[in-house]
Amino acid sequence: MKLPKSINYFYEYYLNPGFGNQRYILPSHVNFPITDNCNSKCRMCNVWKDKSENELTPEEIQTIYSNKLFKNTKHLGISGGEPTLRKDLLACVEAILTALPRLKSLSITSHGFHPTKWQRQLPLIVALCKKYNTFFKLNISVDGIGELHEEVRRIEGGWAKVVETIDVAKSNNVPVQIQCTVSKHNVFGVNEVLHFAKSNNLEYIFRRATSINRLYNHEITNEFFNSNQDDSFFADFVTSTSVTHTTENPGRRLFYKDLAKRLTVGGNRKAPCHFQYNGVLISAHGEMYHCSIDEEPLGDCRTTDPYEVYFAQNSREQLEALLSSTCPSCIHDQSGAWNPILIINEVLSQKFPFFPKIKQLSTFAFANLKSAFGISPRNIGISEAKNTAQAHIIGAYGGEHVGDSAILGGVILRIAERHPNLKNVVVYSKRPDRTKFWVRGLDFESELTIVVKPYTILNALEASAKDVLFWAGGPIMEMPIDLFEHLKTIDCFVKNGLRFEIVGCGWGPFKTKYSRAKANSILNKAAKVEMRDKYDLPVEYQLNQDPAFDYLLSGVHKEPKISWSRKKTDDFLDKVKTTQQDTLVLLNLRPIWDKYNKSNQSSAELDDQVVNEVFQLIKKLPHHVALISVPFNTDHYGFSDMEPALRLKDKCTAAKIKNFHVFDRELNARDMQYFLKSFDLGICMRFHACIFMKSLDIPVYGIDYTAGEIGKVGGLFKSFNDDNWSNIMDLNHKQILKFIERQ
Numbered sequence: 073m074k075l076p077k078s079i080n081y082f083y084e085y086y087l088n089p090g091f092g093n094q095r096y097i098l099p100s101h102v103n104f105p106i107t108d109n110c111n112s113k114c115r116m117c118n119v120w121k122d123k124s125e126n127e128l129t130p131e132e133i134q135t136i137y138s139n140k141l142f143k144n145t146k147h148l149g150i151s152g153g154e155p156t157l158r159k160d161l162l163a164c165v166e167a168i169l170t171a172l173p174r175l176k177s178l179s180i181t182s183h184g185f186h187p188t189k190w191q192r193q194l195p196l197i198v199a200l201c202k203k204y205n206t207f208f209k210l211n212i213s214v215d216g217i218g219e220l221h222e223e224v225r226r227i228e229g230g231w232a233k234v235v236e237t238i239d240v241a242k243s244n245n246v247p248v249q250i251q252c253t254v255s256k257h258n259v260f261g262v263n264e265v266l267h268f269a270k271s272n273n274l275e276y277i278f279r280r281a282t283s284i285n286r287l288y289n290h291e292i293t294n295e296f297f298n299s300n301q302d303d304s305f306f307a308d309f310v311t312s313t314s315v316t317h318t319t320e321n322p323g324r325r326l327f328y329k330d331l332a333k334r335l336t337v338g339g340n341r342k343a344p345c346h347f348q349y350n351g352v353l354i355s356a357h358g359e360m361y362h363c364s365i366d367e368e369p370l371g372d373c374r375t376t377d378p379y380e381v382y383f384a385q386n387s388r389e390q391l392e393a394l395l396s397s398t399c400p401s402c403i404h405d406q407s408g409a410w411n412p413i414l415i416i417n418e419v420l421s422q423k424f425p426f427f428p429k430i431k432q433l434s435t436f437a438f439a440n441l442k443s444a445f446g447i448s449p450r451n452i453g454i455s456e457a458k459n460t461a462q463a464h465i466i467g468a469y470g471g472e473h474v475g476d477s478a479i480l481g482g483v484i485l486r487i488a489e490r491h492p493n494l495k496n497v498v499v500y501s502k503r504p505d506r507t508k509f510w511v512r513g514l515d516f517e518s519e520l521t522i523v524v525k526p527y528t529i530l531n532a533l534e535a536s537a538k539d540v541l542f543w544a545g546g547p548i549m550e551m552p553i554d555l556f557e558h559l560k561t562i563d564c565f566v567k568n569g570l571r572f573e574i575v576g577c578g579w580g581p582f583k584t585k586y587s588r589a590k591a592n593s594i595l596n597k598a599a600k601v602e603m604r605d606k607y608d609l610p611v612e613y614q615l616n617q618d619p620a621f622d623y624l625l626s627g628v629h630k631e632p633k634i635s636w637s638r639k640k641t642d643d644f645l646d647k648v649k650t651t652q653q654d655t656l657v658l659l660n661l662r663p664i665w666d667k668y669n670k671s672n673q674s675s676a677e678l679d680d681q682v683v684n685e686v687f688q689l690i691k692k693l694p695h696h697v698a699l700i701s702v703p704f705n706t707d708h709y710g711f712s713d714m715e716p717a718l719r720l721k722d723k724c725t726a727a728k729i730k731n732f733h734v735f736d737r738e739l740n741a742r743d744m745q746y747f748l749k750s751f752d753l754g755i756c757m758r759f760h761a762c763i764f765m766k767s768l769d770i771p772v773y774g775i776d777y778t779a780g781e782i783g784k785v786g787g788l789f790k791s792f793n794d795d796n797w798s799n800i801m802d803l804n805h806k807q808i809l810k811f812i813e814r815q
């Protein structure tokens with residue numbers, strides 16, 4: 073009797089020794105790099121450098137896999153090198169299928185540069201798998217779209233072949249999974265890979281490049297990620313709703329969450345891996361390894377019985393060493409069986425978005441309760457420490473983008489000017505990795521030291537009597553948990569006689585009375601309140617400009633050093649300039665959030681309207697004008713500026729339009745200012761994109777994204793007596809074209 077999938081999972085996890093019970097049993101999963109030869113020259117791999125000979129023949133393959141060791145093998149993945157370079161691939165597949173009667177699924181991973189071979193072989197492989205009742209999937213490596221893929225793989229003209237191979241697979245009804253290995257070369261290209269996968273209805277996975285024994289890439293780890301920013305960006309990407317909402321497998325989503333946590337805050341691997349207890353790798357030459365990370369072969373299956381090799385004493389000892397020294401830090405995306413409770417939790421959270429909210433609210437209610445009974449850790453007093461006076465900055469730090477980083481720069485400048493004794497600034501962030509990246513991109517003339525600490529540090533804060541707490545940058549808005557927590561911190565300072573100020577904040581929107589009440593309490597506790605716009609507040613406050621202007625107009629910025637980021641930026645502009653397009657117009661579009669939509673149209677309709685209107689504009693642009701899309705927010709809670717940019721790119725590609733380009737890197741404030749100086753004009757939707765352009769005196773046309781009423785962008789242009797803007801409801805490409813022609 074066939075059990076339903078979910079019940080079967082429980083059965084396997086709890087009753088099948090080894091699957092979930094961490095006992096060394098016959099391998100259910102086999103990884104089989106069938107050849108070490110490859111004709112791709114991937115930057116993060118060295119396997120292609122040597123010619124491999126004397127690889128297992130189909131007869132040897134059949135002999136090895138017929139061994140009793142493999143009698144429970146259910147999944148086998150053929151990889152390489154490049155499997156299609158084996159002339160006898162079909163015979164090898166047949167040998168595997170004949171030898172493994174219990175095999176449920178077979179996959180082949182290919183670079184996809186040989187569509188003609190696939191055209192010939194795929195129908196035959198599909199027929200074989202059908203005969204043996206085995207599910208078949210083709211995995212195709214996609215490390216970027218178009219030129220980027222060719223740049224990573226160093227194969228000119230390769231992208232068109234990959235697309236052809238995908239078409240061949242589709243026409244043979246073969247499920248395709250695109251697999252993107254992410255390194256410093258393509259980390260900012262992941263949005264486009266995702267867009268491609270979604271547009272073509274393809275399953276996808278993203279993995280971070282890592283050292284893999286069979287790829288001989290230990291000496292080229294400098295080709296992997298080269299900064300914490302890459303890790304932080306990638307972590308945000310794989311856990312964003314744009315990825316998780318289209319990743320069906322809950323185990324994969326849990327893997328992404330675990331990976332993201334480790335890349336940003338550290339810690340050991342929690343993700344399970346079949347290769348720890350019930351998986352094995354057989355190399356192209358018949359050597360057995362525990363997994364592709366394992367460095368020493370366990371034995372040679374050509375000369376020794378595979379069962380003996382697998383269960384030999386030295387194999388077990390090697391496994392113990394692997395488990396204790398390598399697995400905890402392993403980021404390889406080999407999968408395993410997650411605890412069913414975690415799977416259920418993940419499925420419920422995805423299916424019912426209120427489920428995580430309930431969990432969050434119960435934690436919140438518990439914290440409130442603890443506080444009511446005086447056992448909240450933030451009720452502790454502040455001790456008198458001997459350190460020099462510090463400015464402690466709180467606010468909603470941890471989810472910021474380049475505009476927010478300019479605001480942070482501005483509030484730090486204001487604080488330094490008003491409190492010259494505060495030489496040490498501590499910014500508290502829920503995502504210190506993210507905030508540290510932005511702080512590194514800020515320049516200050518004075519001898520300020522700025523450190524970023526995790527927000528929880530406030531549980532055990534040491535402060536001197538001269539310290540000041542600031543809610544700086546803000547905004548103070550509907551975020552009940554943050555308001556509650558920050559109010560506790562503020563109470564802690566104020567009760568101990570220390571000063572608390574609000575600097576350069578925004579206010580609202582609020583949805584609940586609770587948040588508004590907490591926000592009002594925060595206002596009431598401040599010795600000084602300074603806001604960046606006019607609001608109806610219950611306290612007196614000082615009105616000042618957006619702090620981003622303070623920073624961007626301060627003139628403290630340094631020329632960025634020659635760095636990887638600067639090189640990529642320069643390369644991008646050089647490439648655009650070779651097209652004879654010498655007038656560079658920056659385009660920054662953002663997706664519409666429902667909270668900014670006061671119109672009768674849906675946000676999706678408004679998104680379409682903007683993209684269509686800008687496309688009309690592009691079609692009419694003179695040939696010497698290059699329109700370059702620049703994201704000011706590459707991935708903010710799943711709302712990325714890359715979304716409208718990539719939709720426009722699709723339209724331009726289909727219409728063979730050459731003067732639209734997409735820049736995809738996430739730049740810090742210093743690099744962004746340097747980059748923007750190359751532009752002649754701008755058309756911007758994001759408020760801070762407009763501020764960056766205005767601060768550099770570059771003519772900019774603003775698109776106010778608050779549909780149906782004047783929002784921040786409209787307000788900004790009005791304050792400058794500048795008519796070069798329109799609300800998205802009235803967006804008209806002819807008007808923008810006139811603006812471009814006038815400049």
Ligand code: SF4
Nearest residue numbers: 345347363365399402
């Ligand atoms: S090192 Fe990585 S791939 Fe190998 S068994 Fe451990 S977790 Fe799995």
